[in-house]
Amino acid sequence: MLVKIYELGEIEDNKLEFAAISALYMNKYVFVKHKKRETWEIPGGRREKGETICETGKRELQEETGAEEFEIEEICDYSVTIADKTTYGRLFYSNIYKLGELPDLEIGEVELFDSVPNKLTYPKIQPLLQKKAIEMCNKLKLKE
Structure with missing residues (x-):
């Protein structure tokens, strides 16, 4: 498995399939557990048809954490390659x-x-x- 980080916008928008959100609430990291798993993950998921990748990030944050009031910023793009298949996503940072x-x-x-x-x-x-x-969160200067 190979994970690569890219500058924001370096990957063509139509290739971005996933949004991953690194989130803070009350100065703690937010992790979620899927109902069918015993492991933790950062909020995120697959882009739905007709969505912008930013809409995906907001929707996934709300669906997976119950976030009602938050700031969310794009950080970078990334890829994950397993065997011969590469998928692309966008990483976001959020203060809930x-x-x-x-x-x-x-x-x-x-x-x-x-x-x-x-x-x-x-x-x-x-x-x-x-x-x-x-x-990147220090550079973005989001409210804490």
């Missing part, structure tokens, strides 16, 4: 100000962490994306 009820969809649990948890769904991808988001 208000969490509401978790929608009854795929996610069963939202948890706040001081650091990246050990049991990750995608351990070769998520720490790299989280690190990139942390590096």
